[in-house]
Amino acid sequence: GAFRSKVPEEILVELEDRLILADAGPSTAAAVIEEIRGRKPASPEDVQAALKEILRSRFLMNGLPQFSPVPPTVWFLLGTNGSGKTTTAAKLAARYKSEGKRAALVAADTFRAAAIEQLQIWAGRAGVPVFAMQEGAHPSAVIFDALSDKEIRGADLVIVDTAGRLHTKTSLIEELAKMSKSCDKCAPSSLAERLLVLDGTAGQNALAQAKAFHDALHLTGLIVTKLDASAKAGFLVSIGEQLPNVPVKWAGTGETLDALSPFDADAFVEGLIG
Amino acid sequence: QLSRRLGMLFKKIRGQARLSEANVADAVKEVRTALLEADVHLSVTRAFTEEVRMKALGADVLYSIRPADAFVKIVHDSLVKFLGGAVFPIRLDRRPSVLLLMGLQGSGKTTTAAKLAAFFLAQQKSSLLVTLDRSRPAASEQLEKLAKKAGVRFLKTQADAPSSAKTAVAEAERQNVPVVILDSAGRTEVDPAVFAELRAVRDAVPVEKKILVIDAMTGQVAVNVAKGFADEVGVDGVILTKFDSDTRGGAALSVYHLLRAPILFVGEGEALNRLAPFHPDRMAGRILG
Numbered sequence: 412g413a414f415r416s417k418v419p420e421e422i423l424v425e426l427e428d429r430l431i432l433a434d435a436g437p438s439t440a441a442a443v444i445e446e447i448r449g450r451k452p453a454s455p456e457d458v459q460a461a462l463k464e465i466l467r468s469r470f471l472m473n474g475l476p477q478f479s480p481v482p483p484t485v486w487f488l489l490g491t492n493g494s495g496k497t498t499t500a501a502k503l504a505a506r507y508k509s510e511g512k513r514a515a516l517v518a519a520d521t522f523r524a525a526a527i528e529q530l531q532i533w534a535g536r537a538g539v540p541v542f543a544m545q546e547g548a549h550p551s552a553v554i555f556d557a558l559s560d561k562e563i564r565g566a567d568l569v570i571v572d573t574a575g576r577l578h579t580k581t582s583l584i585e586e587l588a589k590m591s592k593s594c595d596k597c598a599p600s601s602l603a604e605r606l607l608v609l610d611g612t613a614g615q616n617a618l619a620q621a622k623a624f625h626d627a628l629h630l631t632g633l634i635v636t637k638l639d640a641s642a643k644a645g646f647l648v649s650i651g652e653q654l655p656n657v658p659v660k661w662a663g664t665g666e667t668l669d670a671l672s673p674f675d676a677d678a679f680v681e682g683l684i685g
Numbered sequence: 686q687l688s689r690r691l692g693m694l695f696k697k698i699r700g701q702a703r704l705s706e707a708n709v710a711d712a713v714k715e716v717r718t719a720l721l722e723a724d725v726h727l728s729v730t731r732a733f734t735e736e737v738r739m740k741a742l743g744a745d746v747l748y749s750i751r752p753a754d755a756f757v758k759i760v761h762d763s764l765v766k767f768l769g770g771a772v773f774p775i776r777l778d779r780r781p782s783v784l785l786l787m788g789l790q791g792s793g794k795t796t797t798a799a800k801l802a803a804f805f806l807a808q809q810k811s812s813l814l815v816t817l818d819r820s821r822p823a824a825s826e827q828l829e830k831l832a833k834k835a836g837v838r839f840l841k842t843q844a845d846a847p848s849s850a851k852t853a854v855a856e857a858e859r860q861n862v863p864v865v866i867l868d869s870a871g872r873t874e875v876d877p878a879v880f881a882e883l884r885a886v887r888d889a890v891p892v893e894k895k896i897l898v899i900d901a902m903t904g905q906v907a908v909n910v911a912k913g914f915a916d917e918v919g920v921d922g923v924i925l926t927k928f929d930s931d932t933r934g935g936a937a938l939s940v941y942h943l944l945r946a947p948i949l950f951v952g953e954g955e956a957l958n959r960l961a962p963f964h965p966d967r968m969a970g971r972i973l974g
């Protein structure tokens with residue numbers, strides 16, 4: 412009959428390997444393969460189509476950027492050390508400026524050496540204003556003062572760059588919560604996005620980061636960076652499954668201001684299994 | 686985690702007189718899953734589990750009074766072996782000793798450069814810090830501030846990487862500074878052209894140690910990264926950063942298995958004193974959980 416020639420188990424085994432090599436993780440890879448098996452695919456084409464559909468179904472939530480009802484809209488960028496927050500903040504500001512919006516940056520990383528200078532140089536290149544205080548200032552104070560500043564208040568979109576932090580450091584996570592409150596105090600209902608910036612070269616720890624940051628701060632979305640490296644960021648499949656309300660909104664693909672695009676789930680799935 | 690899962694597995698078979706091949710197969714499956722979840726590369730995981738399986742099928746395990754303990758010991762000892770087997774303290778024999786730090790974007794090179802300077806200063810060895818990174822905004826300012834914090838000299842340069850390296854070595858010789866630490870720009874191994882700069886530096890000055898700085902949470906690509914840097918430039922040692930996170934750090938196994946270059950240090954925090962010699966047995970304990 413139609414199913415006399417079964418798909419060789421080898422194809423499925425090879426696919427499971429490829430998913431693991433793409434950082435999907437062993438249990439997600441096994442679950443995806445099991446789901447394909449359950450559909451009794453009759454040909455390699457069936458397997459391919461099933462795989463695409465199953466992976467794509469992990470990214471069903473619409474990842475559109477959110478804006479507050481009245482300007483300024485404030486977006487927080489947060490995440491692990493070195494994941495690409497500062498560069499991404501500048502990229503986002505440049506992108507919206509090129510779309511005719513008034514974008515501004517806030518240098519709320521007052522901790523790391525030359526973090527403020529780094530963002531100031533990017534702001535200059537992007538042609539957007541940047542609010543900064545002295546190194547060592549309280550980040551909540553920086554946010555409060557930034558949103559009291561006339562030029563920043565006049566912007567359509569204010570992107571706040573924060574210091575890198577490990578999700579395992581409770582006091583640093585609490586600091587983010589305080590910064591969030593500070594924003595609410597100064598500009599109520601303006602904080603429209605809390606975006607976790609994930610390093611695309613990370614392994615399974617990315618899932619732990621996403622869960623921990625989401626538990627603590629209720630994220631509105633994810634940004635994945637460094638997709639121009641050989642990394643496939645397969646952990647996004649597990650995150651998509653476990654945190655369906657935290658869509659991937661942006662993808663960073665390089666070190667220049669224009670290397671940012673809206674996350675394309677179809678392209679991502681193609682790249683994952685390609 | 687893994688040790689607990691193995692414990693639960695072996696509990697089920699405690700009634701039997703000896704381990705069967707099937708028991709070992711089940712236990713090896715647990716090890717495989719644990720290593721992959723810890724981000725150990727698939728190929729390295731396979732090599733590791735095969736080695737464990739062969740050892741576990743040996744008579745002294747199968748007939749052991751406590752097969753579970755014997756099995757866990759095999760896993761532990763194999764992990765230590767796959768991580769280098771011993772502590773490798775960094776040995777500097779030249780004068781000046783030139784260290785070149787390289788790695789992916791954001792892996793922690795600049796911070797680690799300053800940490801190394803602080804480490805050597807604690808051994809009464811001063812360093813000269815230089816950055817070869819001319820692309821990242823405020824890279825020079827970042828290293829300059831960290832150098833000040835570490836209490837070591839920073840050499841301001843505007844020239845290209847090999848010229849800056851030459852100037853630094855000449856300055857270290859003139860000032861009798863025993864260590865020169867070269868911080869380079871982050872780069873990905875995808876485009877081989879980016880390594881030309883590092884080769885030029887290696888050819889311009891006598892680099893004693895080419896050190897790959899890798900983020901402990903790096904996934905399967907750790908092998909690609911290590912291979913790229915090793916093939917294109919050469920790697921003499923590895924430093925793993927951000928070990929203070931809850932990542933298992935399987936990249937350490939993958940990188941050591943591929944390069945056999947010693948893992949010299951782990952970074953365990955942002956502060957400059959958070960650099961510790963790498964201990965394979967402690968890391969093995971971390972993976973076993």
Ligand SMILES: Nc1nc2c(ncn2[C@@H]2O[C@H](COP(=O)(O)OP(=O)(O)OP(=O)(O)O)[C@@H](O)[C@H]2O)c(=O)[nH]1
Pocket residue numbers: 491492493494495496497498499520523526573574575576636637638639640662663664665666670790791821871873
């Ligand atoms: N290849 C590549 N590099 C990137 C990308 N995004 C950021 N980077 C690089 O990654 C490095 C770290 O970027 P930063 O923006 O400083 O990261 P961060 O999260 O702000 O770092 P901390 O503030 O120290 O936690 C820099 O060298 C960036 O140029 C990307 O999409 N692709």
Ligand SMILES: Nc1nc2c(ncn2[C@@H]2O[C@H](COP(=O)(O)OP(=O)(O)OP(=O)(O)O)[C@@H](O)[C@H]2O)c(=O)[nH]1
Pocket residue numbers: 492493523575577788789790791792793794795796797818821869870871872926927928929951952953954955959
């Ligand atoms: N928690 C923790 N953070 C670290 C560690 N090492 C470095 N960092 C942080 O990681 C981030 C990136 O460090 P950098 O030294 O700028 O990394 P880099 O490799 O020089 O980055 P590029 O030059 O852009 O490629 C910074 O926020 C550092 O403070 C570590 O061991 N633990």
Ligand SMILES: [Mg+2]
Pocket residue numbers: 496497498520526572573574575
């Ligand atoms: Mg930053």
Ligand SMILES: [Mg+2]
Pocket residue numbers: 794795796818821824868869870871
């Ligand atoms: Mg650097």
